[in-house]
Amino acid sequence: MGADPTILLGAVAYDPKVVSIWEGIREHFRAQGAPMDFALFSNYERQVEALLAGHVDVAWNTPLAHVRVRRRTHGTSLSLGMRDSDRDFRAKVLVRRDAGIKRLADLAGKRLAVGSRDSTQARILPLWFLTRQGVDLARVKLVPFDTDLGKHGDTGTSEIDVLKALHEGRADAGTVGDLIWVGEQAAGRVDPARVEVLWTTPPFDHCMFDALPTLPATKREAFTRALFAMRWEVPEHRRLLELEGLKAWMPPREEGYASLEAALDAGFDVRPAP
Amino acid sequence: MNGLAAAVAVEGGSLTLGSGLLALLRPALRLLEPGGVLAVLSSDPSVVDDLPTFCRVEHHRYLGAEPQGPGRTRHLVMRGPLGLPREPRESGFSLASGPGRYSAQRVLDAVPMPAHASPSTGFAPRGAQVEPGGPAYPYDLLERDHVAPPEVAQLYDQAVSAQWDAATDVPWDAVGRHPPEVEAAVGQIMTFLAENELSALYVPSKFVARTHPAFAETAMFLATQMADEARHIDVFLKRARAAGGGLGLSSVTTSRSLLSLLELEDLTEAAFLLSVLGEGTFLDLLRYVEDHAPDRATAVLASRARADEARHVHFGMAHVRHALACDPGLYARLEASVRRRAATLAGVGEAPAALQDALVVYAAGSVEPEAIARGHEAYRALLVTMHENRVKRLKSAGFDDVQAQTLSDLHSPNFM
Numbered sequence: 001m002g003a004d005p006t007i008l009l010g011a012v013a014y015d016p017k018v019v020s021i022w023e024g025i026r027e028h029f030r031a032q033g034a035p036m037d038f039a040l041f042s043n044y045e046r047q048v049e050a051l052l053a054g055h056v057d058v059a060w061n062t063p064l065a066h067v068r069v070r071r072r073t074h075g076t077s078l079s080l081g082m083r084d085s086d087r088d089f090r091a092k093v094l095v096r097r098d099a100g101i102k103r104l105a106d107l108a109g110k111r112l113a114v115g116s117r118d119s120t121q122a123r124i125l126p127l128w129f130l131t132r133q134g135v136d137l138a139r140v141k142l143v144p145f146d147t148d149l150g151k152h153g154d155t156g157t158s159e160i161d162v163l164k165a166l167h168e169g170r171a172d173a174g175t176v177g178d179l180i181w182v183g184e185q186a187a188g189r190v191d192p193a194r195v196e197v198l199w200t201t202p203p204f205d206h207c208m209f210d211a212l213p214t215l216p217a218t219k220r221e222a223f224t225r226a227l228f229a230m231r232w233e234v235p236e237h238r239r240l241l242e243l244e245g246l247k248a249w250m251p252p253r254e255e256g257y258a259s260l261e262a263a264l265d266a267g268f269d270v271r272p273a274p
Numbered sequence: 275m276n277g278l279a280a281a282v283a284v285e286g287g288s289l290t291l292g293s294g295l296l297a298l299l300r301p302a303l304r305l306l307e308p309g310g311v312l313a314v315l316s317s318d319p320s321v322v323d324d325l326p327t328f329c330r331v332e333h334h335r336y337l338g339a340e341p342q343g344p345g346r347t348r349h350l351v352m353r354g355p356l357g358l359p360r361e362p363r364e365s366g367f368s369l370a371s372g373p374g375r376y377s378a379q380r381v382l383d384a385v386p387m388p389a390h391a392s393p394s395t396g397f398a399p400r401g402a403q404v405e406p407g408g409p410a411y412p413y414d415l416l417e418r419d420h421v422a423p424p425e426v427a428q429l430y431d432q433a434v435s436a437q438w439d440a441a442t443d444v445p446w447d448a449v450g451r452h453p454p455e456v457e458a459a460v461g462q463i464m465t466f467l468a469e470n471e472l473s474a475l476y477v478p479s480k481f482v483a484r485t486h487p488a489f490a491e492t493a494m495f496l497a498t499q500m501a502d503e504a505r506h507i508d509v510f511l512k513r514a515r516a517a518g519g520g521l522g523l524s525s526v527t528t529s530r531s532l533l534s535l536l537e538l539e540d541l542t543e544a545a546f547l548l549s550v551l552g553e554g555t556f557l558d559l560l561r562y563v564e565d566h567a568p569d570r571a572t573a574v575l576a577s578r579a580r581a582d583e584a585r586h587v588h589f590g591m592a593h594v595r596h597a598l599a600c601d602p603g604l605y606a607r608l609e610a611s612v613r614r615r616a617a618t619l620a621g622v623g624e625a626p627a628a629l630q631d632a633l634v635v636y637a638a639g640s641v642e643p644e645a646i647a648r649g650h651e652a653y654r655a656l657l658v659t660m661h662e663n664r665v666k667r668l669k670s671a672g673f674d675d676v677q678a679q680t681l682s683d684l685h686s687p688n689f690m
Contacts, residue, residue, distance in 0.1 A: 088330055090323070178327040185292030185324070192293035200323040232356055235394070235407050247333055247356055 043150025119153025205256025549590020
């Protein structure tokens with residue numbers, strides 16, 4: 001008898017929809033002849049440990065979790081795929097129009113609302129990019145929204161909190177990811193008379209399917225084959241892709257995580273959630 | 275990118291993505307084939323950052339920006355492969371300006387029904403552009419010739435203009451005082467009518483949700499039929515309780531007969547059994563109620579209900595006539611259906627006793643023996659008329675003489 005061919009995937013349950021997403025994708029994988037099951041974790045720290053311990057075959061990781069896996073495996077981990085929407089992510093530095101902030105240097109002495117401390121797009125990278133632009137964070141009053149710690153910003157709650165604080169005048173400036181920014185504008189939930197963009201960060205990449213280098217080639221091949229067979233044009237696939245926030249799965253690439261690596265090296269890492 | 279030609283250009287002024295630019299941008303992109311290029315002229319500095327994010331999310335390609343004089347930028351976007359295929363949207367109609375009533379028939383003439391409909395167009399109205407990839411809906415009435423007779427829009431138009439009010443369009447103050455036996459007979463007849471009309475409300479409702487919206491006129495007509503039946507139920511129950519009668523008996527014969535209608539799953543069989551045979555027979559029953567009415571209120575409500583029922587019969591006949599013309603095997607199916615239904619009432623040769631007695635007393639107008647004899651004659655004549663008219667209607671619906679006689683004989687002794 002050979003080894004169980006079922007690929008065990010880890011995902012973090014940041015929302016009830018996660019169950020629908022992976023139940024649906026599991027059905028699709030089975031139809032593709034790639035048996036898969038999933039285990040849900042309450043936070044990315046636990047999921048990373050489970051992957052490193054070999055308890056799951058593949059982990060659907062945030063950029064922070066991905067970079068931690070790269071480091072813990074000395075760069076030998078396997079990256080299997082990402083969403084189209086994970087590529088060329090950016091963060092926005094928003095300001096209130098009445099705050100008198102015309103350039104990044106004007107942030108000194110102002111209140112800057114930031115997302116959860118483990119959110120790559122709403123906290124870690126915008127702050128790191130600001131320091132690279134010469135902003136002295138010691139002179140900025142951070143207004144942090146540390147919600148859903150352990151979920152690495154997946155819920156978007158802290159970014160919505162940042163936007164709310166800006167609209168209500170509880171902050172002069174704030175940092176959010178560009179997806180939330182464009183999505184909230186398209187939904188008509190941003191008042192352009194009050195809030196505008198001051199600065200946009202350079203691009204960085206977001207989530208990644210990670211595996212250990214010991215993942216059997218058959219599982220690796222089955223996983224990527226089934227994953228990349230999902231099509232926006234197919235109604236059953238489209239429902240799942242919409243839930244997961246993408247239109248197409250893309251091959252992996254590492255260069256998009258260089259800025260996060262550098263930020264962690266510069267001490268922007270956060271303590272894992274308890 | 276300099277000099278790259280754009281097929282479509284929009285002037286965005288100082289609009290941002292959050293202040294309305296999308297309302298210009300997205301329709302302009304829909305005018306392009308994938309690979310087509312859109313130019314966006316803008317004087318807002320945030321667009322240079324937000325437009326690439328929008329393109330990333332929507333799978334368009336942001337090609338870059340070039341200055342166009344002080345403070346103005348020309349952005350170029352290449353339409354991506356996802357999203358709506360480029361199809362011309364419906365245009366060019368100005369139906370309201372034609373002569374005569376702006377009827378549903380006029381709309382149907384301008385936007386005819388397709389022969390077949392796809393379940394994955396959901397509730398999209400006929401003529402709308404449908405985004406591909408929608409879920410399949412559980413409609414199973416997908417063939418025009420099985421769903422929509424040619425007269426359907428015309429019948430819908432008639433039905434809408436013929437609606438009336440059960441509270442005010444019946445001269446309720448004309449309900450007089452009648453002998454208690456006669457008023458009890460009225461109550462029994464009204465009970466029977468209301469019970470049967472309840473079935474005529476429920477049976478069409480089963481088919482509305484199964485009808486593909488490409489044939490919406492059929493669902494819309496059935497909705498008017500259901501509104502008619504609702505009003506009839508209302509008016510019959512009001513009459514039963516108007517002057518001391520009250521409700522009478524609901525019999526097992528009626529209950530069995532109506533269950534066999536409710537259990538029908540085929541639209542043509544239902545149109546045939548309910549509308550052609552059942553409601554057709556009810557036309558004669560309502561005429562009887564009108565002719566022998568003890569007061570003007572009862573005569574008016576029977577007359578009004580009969581006018582509505584005539585429309586339902588017309589729809590059923592149109593449906594069956596059209597279906598018979600399209601499907602030569604239909605007669606055998608309908609006869610089998612009538613026989614199956616007759617089997618559920620095997621051994622029952624006559625209308626429910628309480629109803630028969632009430633119809634006799636009703637026509638008699640009193641319980642004097644001579645009057646009762648006249649009432650009984652009237653009832654016997656009613657049965658003959660019902661059969662003769664059923665045969666006429668069946669022939670008019672497209673059945674031959676022998677078929678019409680056979681089907682009429684097999685019809686339910688419950689009338690509906």
